[in-house]
Amino acid sequence: MTNDEIKSRIETDFQGEVLSVVISAQKEVIVIAKQDSYITLCQGFKDRQGYDHLSSLTAVDYPKENKITIVCHFWSYKNLSQITVKLDTPRDNPRVPTLENIWKSANWFEREVYDLYGVIFEGHSDLRRIMMPDDYLKHPLRKDFTDDGFIVKPS
């Protein structure tokens, strides 16, 4: 499938559920999702469009725009195509619904994003730190991170 076909299929299938669908300069289809229809959108991608593989889930920090963007990459083993889904969340109170009930692999991806960016995934069954120590206080991949946080205060 070409990118234009994927784009038009998403636009007709998910009318009103997505903010926009763009084709990037690097020839990737990027879907900008809305906070309230994020879960139904992802479920729809899996059930109706055949994107059965959550290839990656990560976040990007944009302090100037005061937002953290969740970026998911889906791959379809059925029709061999890839899409990117993005969801913005405010930086001072980042809360996003979890995808764990759709893809089990989201469990660890989301734990990692919680650990390194401090995004709270609502409804996640096991939201603990995964890379950093449990008593660590900061979120190291945020752009305003300073390394004095490496000194863990004795409790």
Place this chain on the structure above:
Amino acid sequence: MTDLLLSRVKADDLSRLGTDDYVVNMGPQHPATHGVLRLVVKLDGETVKQTTPVLGYLHRSIEKICENRTYPQCITYTDRVDYVSAMSVNLAFALAAERLMGIEAPARAQWLRMIFVELQRLASHLLWMGAFGGDLGALTPFLYGLRERERILDLFEMTCGQRLTYNYIRIGGVMIDILPEFVPRCRSFLDYFEPKVDEYEDLLTYNPIFLERTKGVGVLTAEEGINCGVSGPSLRGSGVPCDVRKQQPYLFYDQVKFNEPLEQGGDCWSRYKVRMNEMRESVSIIRQCLDKLEPGPFEAKMPPILKAPPASEFYSRIESSRGEMGIYLVGDGTPKPWKAKFRCASFNNLYVLDALTRGWKVADIMAVLGSFDMIVPEVDR
């Protein structure tokens, strides 16, 4: 008095008393975890009730380091993400960065990259085969595997001077052209190596002890494998065609002929068999690449300072030795990436360990963990 009481307790009362779970810490220093991985295993006698992997002992924050380095400097760090298959990670990063900057590597560089990545796959699978045999008590394959791996490392050393962390595949091409004697030496190695795969299979594949430990153990169904994000040879052992080289061809993989080995069992033995067959396919790919290699430049013409355009992003997927390796890069118009995400196969493959080991004996954890070809620095990054 106690004897009197005990004699009154019936046998079925004893079973109703119940037992406590026994918690065993496997690792962080354990010979069978291939790195610094800790597993908290909850046992009922010998039977596993729950396995909880505890990660982070090798977390070096490579993603954060990359945000503070220029693109060519990052390549050095990608070596350390998966040091058993460093070429693959080099390649994934170089492809993502090239796509961001609109650089096209010349044909000779692409063929050289394919040769080295496939040689790397052989080296990685050989080490895995040895370690897997070692986990199950067969120490001979380890010596055999390292013997052939040594000759591959000699080929690498001859070309780029390094034996473990190569930094060979660069943005826009490769570090340096191969020596004239590389091609004949590589060909003679392939002729020597191809019959050796049968020898390894004689040692392990239908060995009754090996079969007993792996056949039917840790069965991963295709649906669960896809849902949990398992990829690479581990998922092909469950019969799902998922080779990125076939499905989303990069380099010149669409110009060479090779099969995608599949097994339907989903158990440890199937995952093992897929990797053994993959070695044969890699040999055939390298032969075809050597045939098609033509003289030419090995590096593209590039600006002195590499910058990605503002607000550009790309997610590049390749098939590394362990499975799907993805690198997500976000450029912001400076020489440094705004964001670099490494999607590593071992991270997702480790996630299913808990589901696969429940109900099996504690010794089967070794078989299941080994069959997934886990590399802990890739899990922790």
